[in-house]
Amino acid sequence: MVEWVRPQRVGEAISLLSKMPLDHYQIISGGTDVMVTQRLSMHQKNRDWLDLSAIPDLKEIEVHDKGIRIGAGVTLSALRRHPQVQKFWPMLAASAAVTGAAPIQNRATLGGNLCNASPAADNAPVLLAYGASLEIAGQQGSRIMDYAAFHVAYRKTALAAAELLVAVHIPYPPDKSVSLYRKVGTRAAQAIAKVGVAACFQIDAAKTIVQARFGIASVAAIPCSLPTVSHYLQGKKIKQIDAAIVRKGITHDIAPVDDIRSSAEYRLETTSRLIWDAIQHVE
Amino acid sequence: MCEYFVSGFDVFKVRFIMEIYKRDVGAVVDKAQPKRVDGLSKILGTAVYVDDIELNDVIYATTLRTASAGGVVEEIFFDPALDWSEFIIVTAKDIPGLNAVKLLENDQPVLVDRVFRHAGEALVLLGHSEPDMLKKALSHIRVHEVPLAHPVFDIDEALSAENKIIPGNVYSDYLLEKGDVDKSFDEIECFIDARFITPSQEQLYIEPQGMIAILQNDGVLRIDGSMQCPYYVLDALEQCTGLSKDLLRVVQTTTGGAFGGKEDYPSVIACHAALLAIKAGGKPVKLVYERGEDMRVTPKRHPSRTMLRLGANRAGELQFIDMDFAIDGGAYRTLSPVVLSRGVIHAPGPYFCKNIRVRGRAIATNHPPFGAFRGFGAPQSIFALEVAMDQLAAKLAMDPAEFRRKNLLRSGDVSPTGDILQNDCFAQDALEEALRVSQYYERQAEFKHWNKQNNGTVRGIGLATFAHGAGFTGNGELYLASRVLLQAHGNGQVEILCSNTEMGQGAATTLVQIAADALQLPMDKIHLAQTDTTRVPNSGPTVASRTCMVVGELVERAANLLLQKLMTEGGLSKLYSVDEFADACLRMQESKKDLLVSASYQPPAQMLWDENKFTGRAYSSFAWAAYIAEVEIDKLTYETRILNFTAVQEIGHAVHPQIVQGQIEGGVVQGIGYALYENVLWNDVGVMANDRLTNYIIPTTADIGPIQVVLMEKGLGAGPKGAKGVGELPMDGPAPAIVNAIQQALKMNIDQIPVMPELLMKLACSERVSQ
Numbered sequence A: 001m002v003e004w005v006r007p008q009r010v011g012e013a014i015s016l017l018s019k020m021p022l023d024h025y026q027i028i029s030g031g032t033d034v035m036v037t038q039r040l041s042m043h044q045k046n047r048d049w050l051d052l053s054a055i056p057d058l059k060e061i062e063v064h065d066k067g068i069r070i071g072a073g074v075t076l077s078a079l080r081r082h083p084q085v086q087k088f089w090p091m092l093a094a095s096a097a098v099t100g101a102a103p104i105q106n107r108a109t110l111g112g113n114l115c116n117a118s119p120a121a122d123n124a125p126v127l128l129a130y131g132a133s134l135e136i137a138g139q140q141g142s143r144i145m146d147y148a149a150f151h152v153a154y155r156k157t158a159l160a161a162a163e164l165l166v167a168v169h170i171p172y173p174p175d176k177s178v179s180l181y182r183k184v185g186t187r188a189a190q191a192i193a194k195v196g197v198a199a200c201f202q203i204d205a206a207k208t209i210v211q212a213r214f215g216i217a218s219v220a221a222i223p224c225s226l227p228t229v230s231h232y233l234q235g236k237k238i239k240q241i242d243a244a245i246v247r248k249g250i251t252h253d254i255a256p257v258d259d260i261r262s263s264a265e266y267r268l269e270t271t272s273r274l275i276w277d278a279i280q281h282v283e
Numbered sequence B: 001m002c003e004y005f006v007s008g009f010d011v012f013k014v015r016f017i018m019e020i021y022k023r024d025v026g027a028v029v030d031k032a033q034p035k036r037v038d039g040l041s042k043i044l045g046t047a048v049y050v051d052d053i054e055l056n057d058v059i060y061a062t063t064l065r066t067a068s069a070g071g072v073v074e075e076i077f078f079d080p081a082l083d084w085s086e087f088i089i090v091t092a093k094d095i096p097g098l099n100a101v102k103l104l105e106n107d108q109p110v111l112v113d114r115v116f117r118h119a120g121e122a123l124v125l126l127g128h129s130e131p132d133m134l135k136k137a138l139s140h141i142r143v144h145e146v147p148l149a150h151p152v153f154d155i156d157e158a159l160s161a162e163n164k165i166i167p168g169n170v171y172s173d174y175l176l177e178k179g180d181v182d183k184s185f186d187e188i189e190c191f192i193d194a195r196f197i198t199p200s201q202e203q204l205y206i207e208p209q210g211m212i213a214i215l216q217n218d219g220v221l222r223i224d225g226s227m228q229c230p231y232y233v234l235d236a237l238e239q240c241t242g243l244s245k246d247l248l249r250v251v252q253t254t255t256g257g258a259f260g261g262k263e264d265y266p267s268v269i270a271c272h273a274a275l276l277a278i279k280a281g282g283k284p285v286k287l288v289y290e291r292g293e294d295m296r297v298t299p300k301r302h303p304s305r306t307m308l309r310l311g312a313n314r315a316g317e318l319q320f321i322d323m324d325f326a327i328d329g330g331a332y333r334t335l336s337p338v339v340l341s342r343g344v345i346h347a348p349g350p351y352f353c354k355n356i357r358v359r360g361r362a363i364a365t366n367h368p369p370f371g372a373f374r375g376f377g378a379p380q381s382i383f384a385l386e387v388a389m390d391q392l393a394a395k396l397a398m399d400p401a402e403f404r405r406k407n408l409l410r411s412g413d414v415s416p417t418g419d420i421l422q423n424d425c426f427a428q429d430a431l432e433e434a435l436r437v438s439q440y441y442e443r444q445a446e447f448k449h450w451n452k453q454n455n456g457t458v459r460g461i462g463l464a465t466f467a468h469g470a471g472f473t474g475n476g477e478l479y480l481a482s483r484v485l486l487q488a489h490g491n492g493q494v495e496i497l498c499s500n501t502e503m504g505q506g507a508a509t510t511l512v513q514i515a516a517d518a519l520q521l522p523m524d525k526i527h528l529a530q531t532d533t534t535r536v537p538n539s540g541p542t543v544a545s546r547t548c549m550v551v552g553e554l555v556e557r558a559a560n561l562l563l564q565k566l567m568t569e570g571g572l573s574k575l576y577s578v579d580e581f582a583d584a585c586l587r588m589q590e591s592k593k594d595l596l597v598s599a600s601y602q603p604p605a606q607m608l609w610d611e612n613k614f615t616g617r618a619y620s621s622f623a624w625a626a627y628i629a630e631v632e633i634d635k636l637t638y639e640t641r642i643l644n645f646t647a648v649q650e651i652g653h654a655v656h657p658q659i660v661q662g663q664i665e666g667g668v669v670q671g672i673g674y675a676l677y678e679n680v681l682w683n684d685v686g687v688m689a690n691d692r693l694t695n696y697i698i699p700t701t702a703d704i705g706p707i708q709v710v711l712m713e714k715g716l717g718a719g720p721k722g723a724k725g726v727g728e729l730p731m732d733g734p735a736p737a738i739v740n741a742i743q744q745a746l747k748m749n750i751d752q753i754p755v756m757p758e759l760l761m762k763l764a765c766s767e768r769v770s771q
Ligand SMILES: Cc1cc2nc3c(=O)[nH]c(=O)nc-3n(C[C@H](O)[C@H](O)[C@H](O)COP(=O)(O)OP(=O)(O)OC[C@H]3O[C@@H](n4cnc5c(N)ncnc54)[C@H](O)[C@@H]3O)c2cc1C
Pocket: A026, A027, A028, A029, A030, A031, A032, A033, A034, A035, A036, A052, A072, A073, A098, A099, A100, A101, A104, A107, A108, A109, A110, A111, A112, A113, A114, A115, A116, A120, A121, A122, A123, A159, A163, A164, A165, A166, A190, A191, A192, A193
């Protein structure tokens, strides 16, 4: 018989985790990833369940003067509908709205999307572009890390044993900024991304790019950014940007592959076009 | 300042929802549209599908399959570590009758004995009371296969391969010929020469296939399961088990969709379940496929390639149609010859042309056999012709609608098979109506304007005009000799007894409605008997849009016979109430007069067909259609979406307009999938690789856009009140209409489906390089 435990507080969950060997518990939040995995892997040994859905703190959204704190257990429906998310972080409202479809969004959580660590996770690109950071709780208390450092390898995160993702912090986008998000899926809903691109540009009064930050899904083993391109664009005006150099930078920064959903060729070409298009919006 | 941008998608969705809403509140149809007789049980989830049937002491079953794409099985090794005495094991040696699936030819084994032709052929059947033990057992059987050295998976490779699967690798080779193509080619003013490819397509019925078999105490072997054609299953069981038909009973369970996919394969599963049941000591055996297995092994649409030359004079009159049409039949013949013949007959389209040559071949490859799927060969050849029509129109600098107007058949014309068309010809009418309701010319002008502006998308409008023959091809209905019974009861209830199946398409409602109409009774007085071969006569398979038209006509005729009988023998007066009808039935019953009437198929008088020469009248009725697709393509990503879809169909008579509309909308969605999304991928042994719903992409409601359905009813079909077949046309038209719209929007030729963004990107990039 497997056990199903449902702690009420984060601390309680951490102490449960730390008492048991690694992999004893299967952590479950909305369950939209784990339930599918469980069903597909026939010979998986039955693990006990640690259900995070009764922890109120994980469900909270708090908007403050520096930005927003989104509990890891906040559903994508809640995010999509949240007026301040829509106003200040529209790319996040948009990515939540194109994750799966309405019934999935009602259960799926932001934390689950990140911890599941799929390179195709739809909410990953916008968090990279917004420069989000993560609040992680462990036995020693909590720590904050850059989201950009969270994905360490294919389907591997920086979470240590007995650690939980508690919240996602996103600062307000700079005053003068332009942001764009676009998902290219296999169809209009219930689709895994062939490519997902988020871009956030901070510009000054003279329309010079002060900072350019990108997040891209499905073009590498992990959700990735475009460091070479960001570096090249910094301090440039539109007129000074050379398309060939941008394209070269993209080719350098991403590693798309052929798979059952699309081709490496299409992914590279589409990423390049979408990034170039995003840059044009700075004008 | 914070700018935000996503594509115009949400606007699109909202518009779509509005459209549905409008349709529901605005639809004014002044005909009786009774509720579906099977509707409530399906909405409430109380309908019992084969996997829902609860059984005591059940034996679950699974299938061990060949791994290579053809070869020889040298040895099957059962690991002694496992106690095999707990299992029921069936191999080819256990087959009491003939080891062949009964269909057109006995070439496909029920279980592989030694030699096999494709990966995934059934080799060993296992039964056990615990499903987990079956999984375990599969990993304890080792099969020593010597694989075929050079399997072939492509039509043209199969034709040129050194080692053939069957002589020439050709199952059937047909020729439809009219006039003299070669001679007219010498005089031609404008022509195109193209090669078209259509892929396979998975039916993706919502209920995977499955059967339950039990050998009863009385010696009767009973099969219950999901199927389209109970009598096919009965015949297959007779051949494989060697039991006589009076010891076999086939019962159809609630069937969750089929689309042709449950035409031939249920015979295979039924034989497998039966073979296990024979060894199961009276316990029921349940053999139900999981989705992945169903997708990998059951038959799908035939892939095709067409070489096509199409010529016209400067005035835009077609001068010749020259087609080399080939379909991939897979490793066994199954239904391929019949699919091919329908593909060939529909290939020249609804056009008048003096010189036509269509060569059609069904080719053997090492894929699992391909089979029936809505449209049955016609969507493939119609796709090639209709896309070519637009390419030729472009070359003539003529509007595609105008080009079709000049060439569509009219009453009195000679059809491609040499038949003189009577009054039942509405190709032109369907086109004009479609142009009108879609505002074709206005939209075309709008799109031209749109495409000149600096938008993120380009738009196009495309059309397809086509016809589809309902019922079995040629003399098929004659050979079938379908029979329907009506049984009235003393309480005034009437039962329809036929072998045609409800599988989601609405046949149960339609047949009941036809009988109720003819008998002037409310629908709740009529019941469609469960399809059980010990009770119902053979009224043929539920395929080819024949149920409403052919079987419906028999039901109508039987109903009239019943009335006559009640009037002459039971004292029913000419005008009667429901109660008087029941009284008459009761009087008949009390005086021991039988209340059973039957009607059998009689071919229409003009129905002459030469199946060797492909001349004469191929179908008793053709339905006519014109479909128009409006599409939008993203200039950055080359994603295509449907803005609007218009389906105009002349169907003779709509027995139940809402069911007809549902058939057309559903078919159009399947057609959109065929055109844009559904991409069957093959692994290295020729088996479907994307065998899950997450990677075999079909359209969702968010992908289809508003669909406008217009029914034209001219009342001249062979069915009740002039009804014709409806369900297959919506599979024929969408792909060419959509591709024509894309060709127009992007100003490039496209010769294959699905038109995925990857394909368009590649075409666009290679065009850029070549410029
Ligand atoms: C039909 C369908 C469609 C889908 N479509 C999309 C799509 O379009 N785009 C997309 O990106 N995803 C999609 N998904 C995947 C999934 O819905 C998302 O990834 C979702 O956000 C996962 O959230 P969840 O709460 O359901 O995660 P769960 O399944 O509960 O958990 C996912 C993983 O994260 C771990 N986890 C969860 N919370 C925490 C935490 N707080 N701390 C540490 N570990 C944690 C779990 O242990 C598990 O390994 C789809 C899934 C389905 C079934």
